[in-house]
Amino acid sequence: MEFVNFGHESIMCFNNDDNSFSYIKADRPPLGLLHIKDSSTIKTSKINLKNKKMFIYTDGVTEGYIDGEQEFTVKGVEKDILKNSSLTIKEIIDSIVNKLNNRDNLRDDITIMGLQWLKKLSYSLFDKSFFWFSSSSSIIFNRAEDITLVFFSNLSKS
Numbered sequence: 001m002e003f004v005n006f007g008h009e010s011i012m013c014f015n016n017d018d019n020s021f022s023y024i025k026a027d028r029p030p031l032g033l034l035h036i037k038d039s040s041t042i043k044t045s046k047i048n049l050k051n052k053k054m055f056i057y058t059d060g061v062t063e064g065y066i067d068g069e070q071e072f073t074v075k076g077v078e079k080d081i082l083k084n085s086s087l088t089i090k091e092i093i094d095s096i097v098n099k100l101n102n103r104d105n106l107r108d109d110i111t112i113m114g115l116q117w118l119k120k121l122s123y124s125l126f127d128k129s130f131f132w133f134s135s136s137s138s139i140i141f142n143r144a145e146d147i148t149l150v151f152f153s154n155l156s157k158s
Contacts, residue, residue: 001047007026024045049117062074064107066100066102076099081096090114093114
């Protein structure tokens with residue numbers, strides 16, 4: 001997969017083969033902070049997603065409160081992913097969100113996206129995809145035959 005990482009949180013990659021984590025740091029500041037005059041200045045990165053799960057999240061996930069004033073932290077996200085590594089990427093994200101979405105007034109947004117490669121890509125991602133939206137949980141789930149993409153965002157609890 002080829003991508004551009006604009007933002008301050010590193011992308012978390014979980015390797016299913018050895019239960020290890022690696023991180024991809026942003027090469028650029030968050031999108032919109034600097035004017036981009038020419039797209040040739042944008043550097044892309046590539047990653048092989050085979051047997052991996054990729055998580056892209058805002059600081060509201062790692063800095064969100066789970067118990068009283070205890071922050072979830074990157075290590076907390078890692079522990080939750082390890083504990084639930086046999087589950088689908090949607091179920092892992094649901095577990096993380098349920099830990100954070102535990103109070104009337106959230107400290108920050110909770111936004112997390114997960115990507116998982118299921119098998120060799122042989123056609124366009126959108127050839128056989130469908131979308132599911134649940135207004136009760138604000139989850140958009142895109143399941144193509146080859147790639148699963150789960151996105152959750154909760155800007156306020158109401």
